Amino acid sequence: MTPPFGTPILRLIATSDLHAELRDFDYARRRPDPLKGFSRAAGIIARLRAEAPVNVLVDGGDFLHGRPYAALPDQGVGAVMSTMATAGYDAVALGNHDFDGGLSLLELALVNDPVPIVTGNIMRLSDGKGFRPRFRLVQRTLTVDGESHDLIIGLTALLPPATLTGAENMPWDRLAVPPVPQVADDLVREMRDAGADLVIAMCHDGPDSAVALAQAGVDAIAMGHLHGLFPGPGWRASDGVDPVEGTILGVPAVMPGAWGRAVGAIDLSLNWSKAGWTVAGSHVTVHEVAAQRPPVASAPDVLAASRAVHAAALLDAQRTVAEVNIPLHTYFARLGLCRATRLVAAASAQAVREAVTDGPLADRPIIGLAAPVFAGGLGGARNYVDLPSGVITKGDLRDLVPHGDPIWGIPATVADLTLWLERSVSALRQVIPGEVVPELTDSQFPSAAYDLPDSATFDLDLSQPAAFCADGAPSGHPPRRVCNLKIEGMRLSPEAPILLAVTEHRMRGGGGFPVPQGVQEIKTGTRGDRALLAYLEAGDPLPPQRIFNFLPIPYAIAMHRIGQGARGYSTDAGAVGLVRTRVSKDGWDSYRLSLGTDPEMVAPTLSRG
Template sequence: MGSIAAHSGISMSRRGFIGGAACGGGLAIVHPFTANAAAGQVHLRVMETTDLHMHIWPYDYYADRPDAAVGLARTATHVAAIRAEARNSLLLDNGDFLQGNPMGDYMAYDRGMLAGDRHPMITAFNTLGFDGATLGNHEFNYGLDFLLNSLAGAKFPLVLSNVVTERGASPLDDTTLLPPYVILDRVLLDGSGEGHPIRIGLIGFTPPQIMKWDRHHLEGRVTVRDIVDCARAYVPRMRAEGADIVIALSHSGIGAPEALEMMENASTALGAVPGIDAILAGHSHRVFPGPDYEGHAGVDVAGGTLQGTPAVMAGFWGSDLGVIDLLLERAGAGWRVAGHEVAIRPIAQRGGAGRAEALVPSDDRVLAVTQADHEATLDYVRRPVGRSDAPLHSYFALVADDPSVQIVNRAQKWYIEQMLEGTPYEDLPVLSAAAPFKAGGRGGPQYYTDVPAGDLAIRNIADLYLYPNTIRAVKVSGAQVREWLERAAGMFNQIAPGAVDQMLLDPDFPSYNFDVIDGLSYTIDLSQPSRYGRDGALLHPGAHRIVDLRHEGDRVKPDDGFVVATNNYRAAGGGDFPGADGDTIIFEGPDTNRDVIVRYIMERGTISPRADGNWRFAPMPGATVLFDSGPGAGAHAGAVPGMSISPAGQGPDGFDRFRIAL
């Protein structure tokens, strides 16, 4: 690739898209665009992977067992099939590929990456012949040196337009961390078999919020620009340099249609930027086209477009391959998009008891080139660090004080109390905020922490705390603590007094924003509407779900002072929690929250992870609520202190349903 840093686009020439089947006896399966293309018409298949999060093998390292629903190795089988169905294809990744499971952590923390080292994900991409990629926000979790060393072995271009090492008067004057765009020179076959030189522009974007989420890695080394501003600046230049079509690799979700300054989810707004012919979206871990986006402004689910521009979002962890089929035809001296189709190809489906059943086998080439890294990761996650004298599970983490969250909070509090000794903050009460990461939802009915009593290995700790966040502490007031908890209480639907069997949980509220704060006791009044919306906006100023908020038995007053142990994501503004916007940080630790938990367990040898019931729901006589949890939840339902939980039949997609009498 040459130098990673660049300030302008580059042009690259690689092989033409001439498949062996097309050159030989014909295609076994032919897409209609290929079958019906005339002379001067070209069918191009654009394939997307996104949010792989280091899932190369179909394996769950946390549970230490195969998982048919994940893995680039399975997605690769779809890639081979799609290449066989048309003469011309392009394979692109849309970011968040270096972090997300223990293999990623093993590479970053145990093995490390020096210049010239081989990273397994890059090796897999090279093996499959990827044509380009951009970076997601999680690429920055391990720091810039690790990132650039990992990318150095890529045999394909990586583009990113809005992360800047030297800022100019406009985006066009910037020096960017990676080339902002690339123009690929290709020879594509038309319907008559004649080859045509076509120039394909790729431009990449990542959420500007990386400067909040990974400030400790990035501050002083890079800055960010707005996604849409960069697109408006660079796309005309790409066209002027001869790009016949432009594809946006947007590691950004499907959000509002109007361009808002520094928006995180900008893919819909990109659809209105002139000169972009197709959008690969991501970041949100959802599927588009799909029902999640029905009724969204600027979104046509049936047509697979964002403000009229063809777009796709291919799930997460390799769950799906996204495909945009473009029919190109000559327009004067250039080419234009004359038609399109958008499709999703899943690698698995839910079968009995909600378990994933593979729809395609793994590609042996991907498994072979990453076998050694897979086995090293297994050794890494199986190392024992201590013992637990009680089970650790998250089946009820969204409805009751929970041992899996409790142990995280205890470890964070233990660490921060030591770090504040001898500082001006040492006499302030230390609280701790943590959320359940594995709590079902889109991850499916098996996506729960479930660690039996006994030895605890690194894989168990990684199971408790999925992300490589680093430890932080913030100083907040009693009023801010209350609002922090009000924001977290948006997890719950409003419950009508006396009503029977209402659904308790808002399925669109992410579990990682359901913070439980240890060191306080409090009650949640479900009869009140949520004070805050899912995005953190104040919705109901007169509503208060958090009642009877106490510290060591005393009511918390608005001007009380506290230190809250948390992580870099939350402390820097992730989730838009009151009291956590980057300005209240008093301590930035060098250690990951995961390492803090490991040290806490190693120091104690044996832990007793029992919830202390510091939060509860306010009584609502006659009212019952329903929630869904994993199939393993039933064995633990009777052990939740202070709560009556009973089975209520089957939920959707393999979940079990439970009832709580309030």
């Protein structure tokens, strides 16, 4: 809905999923990154406020914990809170990762309420009251026909319980998180009864969870958790969800990505009558840092508030912890060639191997599984691991294993592993004989949900439809893509017993993988980053190996976008059958993958755009 011309406007400005990325700096790579960071987002916020003086600023959660300050004594939470306070938020939600440091650390961060936290459905078990205020009322004044009228805005936040799957430090003995549909109607009614003319809700999840808020009668929704941009092309239109206009059941909704790469805005045009305020129209936009013209500068207040923690994090990231004799990168991970990811998987397998030594499971083959968390996608053309041979610093280690989850073993079968891999390769689009696929990967599937094995290989048949949806739910199609699976070079029966080495996050359902049910997990007591460090220090060999090969599809071609950093690895590109066809100025290069065997399918001429 486009706001009618001349009506008063309230602008909702939203950030989400900052993950402690306070500055436009990449600590793992030890270089500036002008496309991300709260410092840049704050510059956009200032622009948006200047354009619409009547506004509210909210954050959708997951602001505390991330890569930059994880190794610091307080994980940087004090600096995050004091830096966010410079922006003048009207309400801030809690996300699942804000509990990663435990309840005590979270409560320490919230001492003296540096930002106004609201928790609509996080309740204390001791007294049934909200962990923080369930909502907050703020007042703004708008002018209509020369007269000033007060507008009371109710701000609340909902944390869908499904996002807490795998949250190892969530204090379930002290807090309850009821489902959004269970509390939404009563919460909105309570806010209206308290005097709210408009109700704005933050929802730390995507459109599926936000539907309940739209049904409850909120006036606008700020989403998060999925790190996507809504409205935007990465979403499928469905009943009630319009990813072009940015609405859910007609209610304007925005998702502003992650890491300060973008800021969302919803302009609500309002009508005033004696009966009160009503929404006459809306306009939803996403403002990416990369798209700002002229480029947005970092906010001086944010830089000043984060100066000390920046210096500490930079010093910590520069510490040398290991050495490697080959480059490690993730440019071709989606095509089954990624030594960086296989190293992480192999380290996980070694941790499980040591945990079951001399036990009844010691003879089982162990397959490590890991995902290339940084492999392009919505994170942008620079969102890759790219480490030269030589020293590995602590920042590099964090790049390879950003979350440091505990490693667990899962008793499984070869059939279980096959289904697990089907979940991963569902991220690749189906390829029909004789067709050209414009982009091989489905942007709705994050690279963090693309587990690859260390010691298993297989053939991949992309002529078959994907067996899983982006959230891990079955698509309705049978799993037929993974063929000829071998473990350590051997074909085993589907019933053969094995062990999978995964993170606790995966075991608890993170990423929507088909975890075998009714098995007793093996807790190694080792975190993923420490397992990798031990593996590197031991100098365990890991020969180069293509994890999967594509089965031929007659007269078929798939295009694939990869960041320009891949140009330095032309040998690897050739090993997976890629031919670069286009270079562009936006940081991405286009490659062609010929899946057919027809000799006339020659490489096209390299073009520029």
